[in-house]
Amino acid sequence: MTAPLKDITPAERARSTSFYEASARTRLDLLLDAGSFVEFIGPEQREVSPHLKIFDLPEQFDDGIVVGRGRLDGAPVFVAAQEGRFMGGAFGEVHGAKLTGLLRAARQVASIPVLILFDTGGVRLQEANAGELAIAEIMRAVMEARAAGVKIIGLIGGRSGCYGGGGLIAGCCSALAVSEPGRIAVSGPEVIETNRGVEEFDSRDRALVWRTMGGKHRRLLGAADVFVDDNVQDFREAALELLGLVGPFGLDSLKAEQERLADRLRRYGACFDAVDIWTAEGIAHAETVPELPADQFIALADRIGRTSRDAR
């Protein structure tokens, strides 16, 4: 952190701040209207994990997630931001329960949307049962809130990506915005390699990781609705855009999603690599997609035109 610069606007500061590099608190600070954030159960409450001491591991006062309310262009929002550097942003008992409580409130209020800034490796190993169950409760709470009319937007672009149960929660959201480093998957590269061998997935092949799980591929598939450059202002604008686009949720959304995913399997089920899928989408020189600058990529993705809108 640097000393506050008085002569630049919040938007300029947000534009020049990498979402990937920023902490959860900085992301919220710059994403929301200046000074509007109010935290629920902040670090001074010291609600740390009750389980890490069993493993003689250090705790964090907020257990790696910041939840609260704020304003986005003047309108109230509930927000949750995971800190991907603390235990990989993984879900533990306290960490998960903070998000569950926020979603249950959103369901009751029904009119205030929720932004979830994912940054997670999935379940926290040292409290695996509690973390797994927290994710199940969050998924249930997301769906109950959406059924009550709440819009839930996931923003994905952190260091730890959005893996494991985090990927499933993301799949439950109304819409997602993703940046290039925002990987979304269930099994991480190392997990696949450990279980299936390096021939199945070479986790050290970073180009393979990015094109299989990274934001560009997810955007081209239509798994994410908006692709943004890696800065907090772009995520803010994407959140505002998505809040304006998300329609109501109901049985029709799930039927449309069934068709969307079945169609994806029919089209690309035999593809071996992301480049094969992109080529099948009609992208010339698909192998150059990973190098495309954000603006050119966004134009390409918009031309391909796949989204999950009203089908998730």
Add this chain to the structure above:
Amino acid sequence: MEDLRFQHRVRARAGGTRQSAIVGVVASGNLEVLVERVLPDAECALDIKTAAIGFGEVWTAVIGDFVERYSPGGLRFSINDGGARPDTVSLRLAQAVRSIAENGQ
């Protein structure tokens, strides 16, 4: 994990009106510092939980320098340390004092 506790008499109250602030993150080689304005003006205290065992003397030196330089009167620092180097500790402590010295809640 090792718990360390330091208490110092200081010459002056820390500036600003904020009641608390938090900086840093708990990760390998990093630490978080929660600072709260809860003590009498002439006192400061630091409670440290560190993953690196046996560095009490280094902490004593780093904190002695910090208290001398910043005179953080009235502040209690609660630190979760993932095994940060002394320069990182000094940096975070300074950031914590700067953060709570801002005006606000």
Add this chain to the structure above:
Amino acid sequence: MTLDDILTALFPDGHEVRNDKGVLLGTATLRSGDSMLVLGVADRTALGVDEAIRLSGHVLRSIGRDSGPILVLVDSDSQRMSKRDELLGLNEFLAHLAKVLIHADMNGRPTIGLLYGHSAAGALLATGLATRVLVGLPGADPAVMDLPSMAKVTKLSMEALEEKAKSTPVFAPGLSNLTQMGAVHLTWSHAAPLADQLEALLADMPAARDGRDALGKARGGRLKAAEIAERVRDLALQAR
């Protein structure tokens, strides 16, 4: 008990549940004469994109056409760990299956999960943990994370982990740990007919709201979750 034994014991009045490469799809007849939609994963099959889309499709076709409760049988591996499944967006397929089950449960089709074998990680989230009531059968061996993998990551010996597991249900595998946490609502007994136990549960289904955190607290396995969620909820409601 084999899957066939379990199905026969649950549905003495008959069932049409087919096992196609580990994917269970069908319907069964309850004692009342009503029908129950049945789906699931058998033979410790990994849950990948191909399996998940068939399961979610089975439920969606039934919604609006049929009525009655839904049973999800679970003896699965973890999610399928492969390049192809991740390439195609496995997280969306698993989430979709969970969403369809939750939607059905919230809209008049109460869901019961029956964990009769293994399950883990993403597969458990998309099946048993997405139902209203998760029942265990004696001998089921769910493992959110297996101890060898945990030993590798935590750099602790298996012995050390097993020792720690004696004092807390929070991380180690097993049905009793998941029960204490509030994930598994009840365990049926082989001493009584399964059909009777199913009937008793259907006659006394809990409300559709998620009470697993309170259950985990009452059972002493998860002491913080319910309280933290409640406090955040209250603060958020006050903040309006």
